[in-house]
Amino acid sequence: MMQLAVWITKLEPHFPQVWVFQAWNMAYNISVKFKDFSDRWRWLNGGIELLRDEGLKYNPNDVLIYRELAWFFQHKLGANLDDANVYYKRQWATQMAEVFGKSLGSNFEELINPQTQDQTNRAAILRNKFKMDPNFIKVVDERYGPLEWRLPEAHAIYWAAKGLDEAKKNPAKVNKDDLMQLRRVIYQTMQLSFQRGRLEANPINKTFDFGPNLDIIPNVSRSYEEQMEEDPEKRGQMETGHRNFLRQ
Numbered sequence: 688m689m690q691l692a693v694w695i696t697k698l699e700p701h702f703p704q705v706w707v708f709q710a711w712n713m714a715y716n717i718s719v720k721f722k723d724f725s726d727r728w729r730w731l732n733g734g735i736e737l738l739r740d741e742g743l744k745y746n747p748n749d750v751l752i753y754r755e756l757a758w759f760f761q762h763k764l765g766a767n768l769d770d771a772n773v774y775y776k777r778q779w780a781t782q783m784a785e786v787f788g789k790s791l792g793s794n795f796e797e798l799i800n801p802q803t804q805d806q807t808n809r810a811a812i813l814r815n816k817f818k819m820d821p822n823f824i825k826v827v828d829e830r831y832g833p834l835e836w837r838l839p840e841a842h843a844i845y846w847a848a849k850g851l852d853e854a855k856k857n858p859a860k861v862n863k864d865d866l867m868q869l870r871r872v873i874y875q876t877m878q879l880s881f882q883r884g885r886l887e888a889n890p891i892n893k894t895f896d897f898g899p900n901l902d903i904i905p906n907v908s909r910s911y912e913e914q915m916e917e918d919p920e921k922r923g924q925m926e927t928g929h930r931n932f933l934r935q
Contacts, residue, residue: 688717689733696741703751706742710734710755714763724774731775735759739818748857750865753850757843757872764839765879780837780886780895786813787836795825823849831877831906838897840880847872867921870914874925877907878932907932 692709699705714734718727738756746752762768764775786798786809798821801807813819827841827848828834834841847869854861854869884900911929915922 688713692737696737700745703742703746703749706738706746706752707755710737710742710759713737714759719769724771727769727771728775728778731759731763732778743818748853748860750850750854750861750869753846753853754865754868754872757845757847757850757869757876760839760843760846761872761876761879765843765876776839777895779839783837785809786817795821795828799825819845823852831873831903831910833900833902834880835884835886835900837886838880838884840876840884843876844873844880847876863918867918870917874907874910874914874928877903877910878928881907881932882935 692713696705696709711734714731718730718734721727721730735756738752738759742752743749743756764772764779766772769775788794797806798810798813801810810821813821813824824836824845827845828836831844831848832841834844836842850869851866851873854866880900881903882899883897884903885898886895887898888895908929911925911932915925915929918925
């Protein structure tokens, strides 16, 4: 199945649905066939890499691929429907700690303009392995944060925001419904980050728990308001979610 996914996407590299289907198949359908969590993680990570490392290389402005990538972080890693979800979060947090450190927020200037060998190495990992731009990370964190970049929710917001930003460069080929899905990822994940966007690590037994990130409450509310302004036709749907958030 892995080889087949590589062949199909190589033959049709500019057809976004091919990338989305193959990545979904790996991350959702095939992964759950395995009992061992490490096996599941390999297939999920393979789906993420297929979209992020290859799909966006051939389709850098395609909203559909950004939406799917953001959804993987919001749902497959971030939610708890898969009984291996804690294992996924642990694996992701470990990888991200090597880049961002071990605290809420980060000194993004170290990654944008590295001054030491350690900072240079971390910036290279971020750009080359995870295909993320530290300048845009800083923009996202200033707008929606402070976010915990060791948790998948921050990356869901990043890729959704990146998709919206890229869509502006090629508006003629953008489907408005696809943009709505990216906006939905942002405000839904912002609410999740408010509820459990703080990582509480226990170094003794090497486990962690989640706490609320109260610092982002004003930005969560603003994210709803901004999206309602951007898409007035769907305002009613977003108003309901915004009202529920304010009640909570």
